[in-house]
Amino acid sequence: MTTTTQANPASANQKGIILSESALQQVLVLREQQGGKDLCLRVGVRQGGCSGMSYTMDFEQLENIREDDEVFDYEGFKVVSDPKSMLYIYGLMLDYSNEMIGGGFQFTNPNATQTCGCGTSFS
Numbered sequence: 001m002t003t004t005t006q007a008n009p010a011s012a013n014q015k016g017i018i019l020s021e022s023a024l025q026q027v028l029v030l031r032e033q034q035g036g037k038d039l040c041l042r043v044g045v046r047q048g049g050c051s052g053m054s055y056t057m058d059f060e061q062l063e064n065i066r067e068d069d070e071v072f073d074y075e076g077f078k079v080v081s082d083p084k085s086m087l088y089i090y091g092l093m094l095d096y097s098n099e100m101i102g103g104g105f106q107f108t109n110p111n112a113t114q115t116c117g118c119g120t121s122f123s
Contacts, residue, residue, distance in 0.1 A: 016072050016090065017043055017079050023096040023105065024074050031077070034059050040071075040078035043094070044085035053088060055107050 019027070031039050039059040048054045062078065065071060070086050072079045081089065093108040 016070055016086070016092075017081060018091070018093045019074055019079060020093065020095040022098075023094045024077065026096040026105075028077060031059060038062050040065065040080050042080045043089065043092070044081055045088045055089070056085075057094075057105070 027041055031037070031041075038061060040062050042056070042058055042060045044056045045053045046056055060080065065078070065080055066082070068083050069080050070083065088111055089109055091110040095106045095108065097103045097106065
């Protein structure tokens with residue numbers, strides 16, 4: 001299933017995984033450092049972390065996108081997630097800050113009932 005989502009998080013009707021403009025720009029820089037335009041970003045969850053579930057995020061070859069994956073297009077850059085992860089992260093906002101303290105990628109998950117102080121795990 002393919003879903004097209006704009007990079008502007010201002011729309012209240014957006015679904016799936018939402019990237020802020022700063023997160024998109026940082027991911028594009030990192031993708032270039034990884035060596036290619038043929039990479040997508042896979043976002044998901046796994047068991048573990050302080051609060052029970054941890055976010056996962058890594059680059060992956062476009063040919064590894066599975067038929068049942070959710071695919072979100074941001075100006076030609078694809079963000080991908082498996083259906084099981086989407087049960088936990090649907091509506092996730094991924095932001096990026098370059099602040100000296102507390103900078104990096106931040107996950108805002110509307111489905112999380114509890115989050116860890118590190119910001120990378122939830123329940």
